[in-house]
Amino acid sequence: MSIDDAAAKQPKRERGKLRVAALLDAAAALFIERGYEATTTAAIAARAGASIGSLYQFFPSKEVMAEALFARYAERTALAVKDLMRRAPGRAPAQIADMLVGLMLDRKSDPDREAVLALSDAISNIAERRKPLREAVRREIAALLRSANPRLTRRRAEIAAILIAHTLKTVRAVAQAEEENRKPLIASIKRMLTLYIADVVEA
Amino acid sequence: MSIDDAAAKQPKRERGKLRVAALLDAAAALFIERGYEATTTAAIAARAGASIGSLYQFFPSKEVMAEALFARYAERTALAVKDLMRRAPGRAPAQIADMLVGLMLDRKSDPDREAVLALSDAISNIAERRKPLREAVRREIAALLRSANPRLTRRRAEIAAILIAHTLKTVRAVAQAEEENRKPLIASIKRMLTLYIADVVEA
Amino acid sequence: MSIDDAAAKQPKRERGKLRVAALLDAAAALFIERGYEATTTAAIAARAGASIGSLYQFFPSKEVMAEALFARYAERTALAVKDLMRRAPGRAPAQIADMLVGLMLDRKSDPDREAVLALSDAISNIAERRKPLREAVRREIAALLRSANPRLTRRRAEIAAILIAHTLKTVRAVAQAEEENRKPLIASIKRMLTLYIADVVEA
Amino acid sequence: MSIDDAAAKQPKRERGKLRVAALLDAAAALFIERGYEATTTAAIAARAGASIGSLYQFFPSKEVMAEALFARYAERTALAVKDLMRRAPGRAPAQIADMLVGLMLDRKSDPDREAVLALSDAISNIAERRKPLREAVRREIAALLRSANPRLTRRRAEIAAILIAHTLKTVRAVAQAEEENRKPLIASIKRMLTLYIADVVEA
DNA sequence: AATGAATGAGTCTTCATTCAT
DNA sequence: TATGAATGAAGACTCATTCAT
Incomplete structure (x- = not known):
């Protein structure tokens, strides 16, 4: 402003x-x-x-370009997340883990994504701009968990969602940096998420 | 040379x-x-x-400064990891998760750490320089897992170590970005790691 | 052409x-x-x-805009001066001073005036363009003085007219910059001009 | 600030x-x-x-250069004014007018002066920066008038000083723009100022 | 060793003016 | 005529690095 x-x-x-x-x-x-x-x-x-x-x-300005690029990316991501949520309710932990990791792998094919990452430390307030998107994603994940276990407190679901979202970022890191181990790593992430989601949902 | x-x-x-x-x-x-x-x-x-x-x-040159900074950080980290390993063998999954997360929290207090992160995409070959340190850490974690379950294949231990190392980075992210949720998040990370380590070790 | x-x-x-x-x-x-x-x-x-x-x-071109703006202003000014002269002959020094200062204050309400001033050092030949207007004003003032005292030499009247014209500019400066002292200052300018005109005319 | x-x-x-x-x-x-x-x-x-x-x-920045130039000029001017005031008390109106106009003509030889004028409308807050200098000059002139006529009210002296200062600027304008008429114009200004100062002082 | 001045290629950005639809 | 996109030379300013004292 x-x-x-x-x-x-x-x-x-x-x-x-x-x-x-x-x-x-x-x-x-x-x-x-x-x-x-x-x-x-x-x-x-x-x-x-x-x-x-x-x-x-x-x-x-160059900075506005960066912001515009981010906006274009955020819009596409929001669509993908919305789409995911339509298909999610009623699934087992392993399926949920699968879908979430799948979403990350899909989104990776958007050429804007990697570019947006290059922006992170370049533009100070990009972190702020990213917040709404991040929080939307978290809300969706939390809702997913609570739909799987309605007795889950709002708070617990929220914390778990934050952690799951953070862990999903690992998918991206892994897909980039560890090409030769990608497949088993992706499988391991799914396994770890499955265990954790089951633990949360069955609590 | x-x-x-x-x-x-x-x-x-x-x-x-x-x-x-x-x-x-x-x-x-x-x-x-x-x-x-x-x-x-x-x-x-x-x-x-x-x-x-x-x-x-x-x-x-400015680049040499960055390298010197990295060297100072790597040295301190290597010491911390070595120290950890001395105390690790024979522990249960929950204890191992505890120690690893504790190490990250400890290391976070080193002001060089965050600075080194700011270097990542700035200096191309800093990524290369970081490799040995990263791999040493992975080797140590893999060794830890195999000492807990000697029948674990080298390969499986390696993959798990990579994932655990990645997940540990979340500790840093969480500690920085989510101050108000830090405590439950740290606990959740420990829980997730415990579940995963147990899964790997008891396989 | x-x-x-x-x-x-x-x-x-x-x-x-x-x-x-x-x-x-x-x-x-x-x-x-x-x-x-x-x-x-x-x-x-x-x-x-x-x-x-x-x-x-x-x-x-931008310069042509400036010139058009100046032309619009000059036209209006010429009308005002011509009008003044119709009412001037046969007045006492104090009345003449009054009328001249009044003219400046009137003209100040034309929004083009201030704009034209902003052009002064921007466009080199706007100074040239302004010359005819300036000289017309001077001629009118000189004529006024000589009609008040026909024995005044052309040269003396001309010099006095230049000084009076310059002094009249003070009206504008004063009206802009010294809002809180405007009234007494305007009165003082009139007094000073009256003294000077009387001095010239009665010489 | x-x-x-x-x-x-x-x-x-x-x-x-x-x-x-x-x-x-x-x-x-x-x-x-x-x-x-x-x-x-x-x-x-x-x-x-x-x-x-x-x-x-x-x-x-370029603007700071302009300010530095102005500062250099202001310093020299302040010295000149201070010097004038030392020699001024007890003079007749004609002599005072003479000294003031003389000061303007002297200062004109400072090459910074003309440069500073070119700055006027270029730098927005140069007007602000100029204020202290302008007010110092006014104070000195007002003091001069009141030393010539102690019964003069502070207020009247102040107003007269403002007008005199404005009129002195005419010296500069005249010296620049009207080279062929310079001498008689300078004389006329002195005459006008003498008349006005006498009028004020003898009030 | 320490200091601070010198360098200049390189960067972002501006803006009057022209052109295509 | 009206509109808005296109152009690119030019200008303010930066900064890693070198030099002279």
């Missing part, structure tokens, strides 16, 4: 929409390749086949 | 050692506050009460 | 005239608020509720 | 002092030649025989 909190300008013409998408794609690719700091706005524009002025027509 | 493989110069006098320590402390604090890229060598020198010239007397 | 001597295009339809007026009003307001250099053509268009393309439809 | 209210860094070595002076001289010259906006920091550095980095070593 600060004064220079200018947001990305919405393009009004078709040409503009294509530009914005191309710029965002280029930014995502470069943020992944080089990191946020090392990526120059000139490079983004060049890769998108646009002039630097064109970039600034839509994004008043 | 190449020519430009310059490392931090070892200070010869007491005064020099203090300077180096002060510079590393300042760098650590600033890397945490602003990140690696956003921290200027001038700011490091200023916070350490030294001149910029003095900084370059001991560290031939 | 050179080829690139492009002036503001005369709008043909009513809608165009309104647009031009709105653009000039917006420009005037922004020049006052931010100065000529700091005002962007985009901001002018935006405040006038027009598109940037529309602005350039009527004004081929 | 805002956060980024960084001031010019004081040089600590002789070399630095020379640099700062050279940069300020270059800035003054260029501000006069081209105006504040049109002067680039690169041009200032070049004219001073310094690198652009060297300029920013001492002046964190």
Whole structure:
């Protein structure tokens, strides 16, 4: 809400929409390749086949680009989570673990995801921006647990949801860093989550 | 061993050692506050009460500073892990989980730790440098598991160790981001690890 | 009369005239608020509720806008001066001082005036453009003095007119910067001018 | 007092002092030649025989340069005014007018003066910064008037001082813009001021 | 050793103006 | 005519690193 909190300008013409998408794609690719700091706005524009002025027509600053990229990613994620929840109720712990890990693996295929990660420590308030998304996910997981065991207190479900969400991040780390062990690791994560969810739900 | 493989110069006098320590402390604090890229060598020198010239007397480049910081951290961590292992053999899963989580909480008090994390995506080969330390930790955890259940295959122990190590990182994340829920979350992590370790060990 | 001597295009339809007026009003307001250099053509268009393309439809350059603004102001000023002169002949020094100061105060209410001042050092040849207006005013004042004292040499009247004109500018400065002292200051200026005019006329 | 209210860094070595002076001289010259906006920091550095980095070593922004230039000018002016006041008491109106106009003409020879004028509308708060100087001058003039006529009320002296100070600015304007009429105009200003001062003092 | 000045390539961003629809 | 996208030269400023004292 600060004064220079200018947001990305919405393009009004078709040409503009294509530009914005191309710029965002280029930014995502470069943020992944080089990191946020090392990526120059000139490079983004060049890769998108646009002039630097064109970039600034839509994004008043490099930081706003990052935010726009995050918004695009958050929107897609929210959709995926919503979709998951439609299919979840009434499942056994092992199935739930499966679905959650599956969601993470699916989402990993979104090229924006990795780019958004490169943003984490680059933009100070991206952490704040990410909060609503994170909390939505937690709420959904907590609801899932309580639908599996209605006697679970709200508080306990909440704590468990936080831990499960954190653990799910491991899926991403594992999928990136440990390519040669990926499969058994994914299986192990599912196993660990299954044990934990069962423990929580049957408490 | 190449020519430009310059490392931090070892200070010869007491005064020099203090300077180096002060510079590393300042760098650590600033890397945490602003990140690696956003921290200027001038700011490091200023916070350490030294001149910029003095900084370059001991560290031939900003990158070398980062490496020196990492080395200081790795050394302390190695000591802590070694110490843990001396006390570990013959414990039950719950105790092992306790000790591992306790180690993370202990190590968190080292101000270098967070700073080293800020280095991750800043310096490409810091990831490489970190590998040996990470693998040492994994080896120790795997050994622990196999000492608890000698029939465990090397491979299974290794996979489990990787997952446990990843999960331990959650301790740090939790301790930072979720202050109000810290205690129940730590307890939950211990519970989840206990369940998983028991599952692995009793397989 | 050179080829690139492009002036503001005369709008043909009513809608165009309104647009031009709105653009000039917006420009005037922004020049006052931010100065000529700091005002962007985009901001002018935006405040006038027009598109940037529309602005350039009527004004081929930012400089031409400034000139058009000046022209609008000069026209109004010339009318006011002409009107003054009709009522001036045969008055006593104190009355003349009164009328001149009154004219300045009147003209101050024209929002273009302040804007035109913001143009002074921004556009080099605006000083040139201003010359004819300035000299017309001086001629009128000189004529006034000589009608009050026909024996006054042309030269003396001219010098006095220049000084009086300069002093009249003080009215504007005073009215802007010294709000709390405005009234006595205006009175003092009138007194000073009265003394001086009397001195010149009775010489 | 805002956060980024960084001031010019004081040089600590002789070399630095020379640099700062050279940069300020270059800035003054260029501000006069081209105006504040049109002067680039690169041009200032070049004219001073310094690198652009060297300029920013001492002046964190172009605006701070302008402020430093103003400070240098204000200091010199304050000295001149103080000196004047030492010689002023007990003089007749004509002599006082003479001295005041003389002061303006003297100060005009300071190359910083004209540069400072080019700053007026460029830097928003320069008006604020100028206030103390302006008020000091007014106080001195008011004191002068009251020493000439002790029965003058504080208020009346103050108002008269403001008007006199404003009128003195005319000296500068005249000296610049009306070169061919300078002499008789200066004489006329002295005459007008003499009349006015006498009127005030003998009231 | 210590200090602080010097360097300049490189970065983000701006903005008057032109063009395509 | 109206609109909004496109352009790119230019400008303020940064910062790791080197040098002179």
